[in-house]
Amino acid sequence: MVSGGMTCVKYLLFLFNLIFAITGIVFISVGAVILVVYNGYNNFVDSWFFAAPVLMIIVGVIVFLVSFFGCCGAVKENHCMIITFSVLLLLIFALELGAGITGYMMRGEVSNMLENRLNSTLRAYNTNEDIRRSWDIMQHDLQCCGIDGFTDWQRYGGYSPNNAPNSCCKEIPSPQNKCDSNSINTIYNEGCMNKLQSAIESNAMILGGVGIGIALIQLIGVIFACCLARSIRREYETVETTAH
Secondary structure, eight states: OOOTHHHHHHHHHHHHHHHHHHHHHHHHHHHHHHHHHGGGGTTTSOGGGGHHHHHHHHHHHHHHHHHHHHHHHHHHTOHHHHHHHHHHHHHHHHHHHHHHHHHHHHTTHHHHHHHHHHHHHHTTTTTOHHHHHHHHHHHHHHTOOSSSSTTHHHHTSOOOTTEEOGGGBSSOOOTTSOEETTOTTTBOOSOHHHHHHHHHHHHHHHHHHHHHHHHHHHHHHHHHHHHHHHHHHHHHHHHHHHHO
């Protein structure tokens, strides 16, 4: 049985593990939400974009399991379990750090990725049902029209002058009417490129900040775990010495 200040460390470690378990659930939830929300945008982003939320879900599951392992080690005061917990926590920290660095390095690729994807898909709007659905979802959700503006639909989308897809309009036109770019008060006049890029980058910054905060908490947990493991080891050595 640990004594003195280490008893406080023991319960603090248990509390930290409960927090870890919650953060694991948060990681899983956020990753799942990103996959669902951006599922309709799959035609505008490369496959690596969806690797991030999948990685979040995987890390969340691992964090949850490791935190449960750490709770058991703290309650049972098992030296081996606590050391294993510390090592696993350090591995998770390294994984999060690597993912963060990779994400930061690839943020410069977002602009080129979106520009290439938006240009290629806009031209296929009238011939590909899946691409049409993606564009309609994006234009409706982000309240935008075209890549840089509604004139893109006349230049590259095959639309006649003054016309644009119905999803460009603030109010869906009746079946006999079309979305008319002359109706400046009813059509979205901002392009989707900047809006989508801003949405992705702002969400990435938020996720990065949360990840760094959780990583720092994990380091504190490792320190507490090492202190507790050291205390337990000393207790064992004291008991063995007394027994002899």
